[in-house]
Amino acid sequence: MTEITIELTDCPKEKPAADELGFGHYFTDHMFIMDYTEGKGWHDPRIVPYQKICLEPSSMVFHYGQTVFEGLKAYRTPDGEIQLFRPDANFRRLNHSNERMVIPPIDEEFALEALKKLVDIDRDWVPDAPGTSLYIRPFIIATEPFLGVHPSKNYLFMIIMSPSGSYYKEGINPVKILVEEKYVRAVVGGTGEAKTGGNYASSLIGQLNAEKEGYAQTLWLDGIEKRYIEEVGSMNIFFKINGTVITPALTGSILPGITRDSMIKLLKSKNIPVEERRITIDEVIEAAENGTLEEVFGTGTAAVISPVGELKYLDKRIVVNDGKIGEVSQMLYDTLTGIQYGKIEDPFGWTVRI
Structure with missing residues (x-):
C-alpha cells in the first residue's frame, strides 16, 4: 500500500459544547x-x-445496497491521552461483512494505521466530559455507475468521526423495549450477521412503531418461528435468569457484537455463569412470572x-428489577x-494508545 497523503483543513470548525x-x-x-x-485494487489512501x-446517480450503492x-x-484518558478500544476486532468484522456483501477485503493492519493517523490529526475533537467519546x-x-445486479467494480472506503455524548437520552438509566410481533429483521443465511445498511433499513419500521408506543427500541425475534430472541435494533441482548447470564447464540442472523464479546469475557473473568444459547420469549416471560428474571x-x-x-x-x-x-x-x-477510558487496568490487552 502506498503512503497516506495528508491535506489539512485551512478552516477548522468550531467545536460544540459537551x-x-x-x-x-x-x-x-x-x-x-x-x-x-x-484490476488495480485499493489505492490512493488520503x-x-x-x-x-x-457520486453519479447510477452509482450501484443507491440501487442495490452494496455497503458495509x-x-x-476513541476515548480520552485521565492523563489526557487518547486510546481506542479493540479496533482490530472492528476491522476483522468489517472484512467478514465484506465477504458476505461481495466487497473486496481491506488490509486490516493498514486500515488501523490510517485510523490512528486520522484520530491523531483530529485528537482535539476527542471530548473529555464524563460519558463522552x-x-x-x-x-x-x-x-460503479451501472444499473445491473452484480458486484460493483469500484468502491470507496471512508472513515468519518463524530464527537458524541450518550447514545440514549436516558443514559445509563433503564430503557423500555418493545418486542416486535409482526416484522422480522433477518433470517439464517441472509445478511443478519453482516453490518450492512439494509439490515438497519429493515429495522426502521419496528423502531418507529416502538417509539409510537413510548419505547426506546425494538427487540427482534427469529424470522421463522417468531419465538427465539435475536437482538435489539442497535444492541445485542442479555438476560440474567436465576444467577446465570444468557445471551442468544450467534446462529448466522445476529450481529457478532464486539461489546457483546467483551461482556462475555468480563463475565467469565468474574466467575459469573454465562451461556450463549437459543432462548425463547416464552422462557423470558416464564422467568419474569416466577421471579427468576433478575x-x-x-x-x-x-x-x-x-x-x-x-x-x-x-x-x-414485564417490569425488570x-x-x-x-x-x-x-x-x-x-x-x-x-477500561475504555483508561481509569482501570486493562488485563485483556484491548486498548490501543494513539
Whole structure:
C-alpha cells in the first residue's frame, strides 16, 4: 500500500459544547478516503478535510445496497491521552461483512494505521466530559455507475468521526423495549450477521412503531418461528435468569457484537455463569412470572450497556428489577467503561494508545 497523503483543513470548525453533542450530529475536521478499482485494487489512501463526496446517480450503492460499515470509539484518558478500544476486532468484522456483501477485503493492519493517523490529526475533537467519546464510522460503498445486479467494480472506503455524548437520552438509566410481533429483521443465511445498511433499513419500521408506543427500541425475534430472541435494533441482548447470564447464540442472523464479546469475557473473568444459547420469549416471560428474571441489558459500541427496565410483548408488560439497573449490569458498565477510558487496568490487552 502506498503512503497516506495528508491535506489539512485551512478552516477548522468550531467545536460544540459537551452538553450539546448528542449522538452523530457533529463531525470532525478531517476524514480518511481510499478508492478501489477492479484490476488495480485499493489505492490512493488520503486524509482530507471533511467534505461532500461526488457520486453519479447510477452509482450501484443507491440501487442495490452494496455497503458495509463499522462503529468504534476513541476515548480520552485521565492523563489526557487518547486510546481506542479493540479496533482490530472492528476491522476483522468489517472484512467478514465484506465477504458476505461481495466487497473486496481491506488490509486490516493498514486500515488501523490510517485510523490512528486520522484520530491523531483530529485528537482535539476527542471530548473529555464524563460519558463522552469520539465515535468513529468506517464504511465502504459501491460506486460503479451501472444499473445491473452484480458486484460493483469500484468502491470507496471512508472513515468519518463524530464527537458524541450518550447514545440514549436516558443514559445509563433503564430503557423500555418493545418486542416486535409482526416484522422480522433477518433470517439464517441472509445478511443478519453482516453490518450492512439494509439490515438497519429493515429495522426502521419496528423502531418507529416502538417509539409510537413510548419505547426506546425494538427487540427482534427469529424470522421463522417468531419465538427465539435475536437482538435489539442497535444492541445485542442479555438476560440474567436465576444467577446465570444468557445471551442468544450467534446462529448466522445476529450481529457478532464486539461489546457483546467483551461482556462475555468480563463475565467469565468474574466467575459469573454465562451461556450463549437459543432462548425463547416464552422462557423470558416464564422467568419474569416466577421471579427468576433478575436483569436484562443490551450491549453495543454506541450505548456501551443499556439496562432494560421494561419489556412489552403482545399484551404482557414485564417490569425488570423494579425498573432499576441491576448489580451485574452496573458492574459490567463500570468495568468496561473504566477500561475504555483508561481509569482501570486493562488485563485483556484491548486498548490501543494513539
